[in-house]
Amino acid sequence: MGLIFAKLWSLFCNQEHKVIIVGLDNAGKTTILYQFLMNEVVHTSPTIGSNVEEIVVKNTHFLMWDIGGQESLRSSWNTYYSNTEFIILVVDSIDRERLSITKEELYRMLAHEDLRKAAVLIFANKQDMKGCMTAAEISTYLTLSSIKDHPWHIQSCCALTGEGLCQGLEWMTSRIGEQRNLLLFYLDLLT
Numbered sequence: 401m402g403l404i405f406a407k408l409w410s411l412f413c414n415q416e417h418k419v420i421i422v423g424l425d426n427a428g429k430t431t432i433l434y435q436f437l438m439n440e441v442v443h444t445s446p447t448i449g450s451n452v453e454e455i456v457v458k459n460t461h462f463l464m465w466d467i468g469g470q471e472s473l474r475s476s477w478n479t480y481y482s483n484t485e486f487i488i489l490v491v492d493s494i495d496r497e498r499l500s501i502t503k504e505e506l507y508r509m510l511a512h513e514d515l516r517k518a519a520v521l522i523f524a525n526k527q528d529m530k531g532c533m534t535a536a537e538i539s540t541y542l543t544l545s546s547i548k549d550h551p552w553h554i555q556s557c558c559a560l561t562g563e564g565l566c567q568g569l570e571w572m573t574s575r576i577g578e579q580r581n582l583l584l585f586y587l588d589l590l591t
């Protein structure tokens with residue numbers, strides 16, 4: 401039994417957690433990915449296809465896919481969905497006109513079978529911009545409180561300074577911590 405325990409535990413702990421970073425073009429997805437990786441702002445151009453990087457936070461390994469958000473690319477987002485544990489939805493908080501499109505995309509994703517078990521982190525990005533929407537306003541507009549079948553969390557951030565990004569990652573790692581505790585609990589019952 402001890403061997404099975406060790407095997408299951410190591411399987412879970414060494415597991416790579418798949419994350420997709422989505423949102424409309426110009427939202428700041430690529431800037432966020434490279435802030436996570438290098439703690440600096442990189443020069444970006446619109447992503448055609450995707451970027452993928454491994455990000456390690458407190459011994460937790462995330463495989464993060466940053467997917468291009470231009471209109472012509474959105475229909476292929478679903479090719480990235482299988483085995484996704486976390487969706488990071490990046491919102492440009494100054495882009496009021498297109499928040500309705502973000503909302504449509506969000507609910508389309510949540511209805512997708514391959515994302516049934518995914519948790520959603522929403523970054524209200526570009527909080528440095530004058531007149532931007534607050535995370536609370538975005539939350540109300542996106543009717544996040546109506547989402548009952550996926551764990552979700554909204555975090556305001558500024559990808560240029562990195563402010564708020566760590567808090568978002570902490571929410572993700574804390575969810576994994578909860579799952580680990582649950583696994584420990586069931587393994588304990590078995591032994």
Ligand SMILES: Nc1nc2c(ncn2[C@@H]2O[C@H](COP(=O)(O)OP(=O)(O)OP(=O)(O)O)[C@@H](O)[C@H]2O)c(=O)[nH]1
Pocket residue numbers: 423424425426427428429430431432444445446447448467468469470490525526527528529557558559560561
């Ligand atoms: N002011 C401000 N600008 C930002 C912020 N985050 C990103 N940007 C800028 O927004 C622009 C678009 O950023 P990207 O990271 O390329 O956007 P993207 O979401 O990857 O866009 P696509 O690849 O086309 O889907 C760049 O000029 C960034 O420097 C932010 O927090 N504040």
Ligand SMILES: [Mg+2]
Pocket residue numbers: 429430431444445446447466467468469
């Ligand atoms: Mg990009």
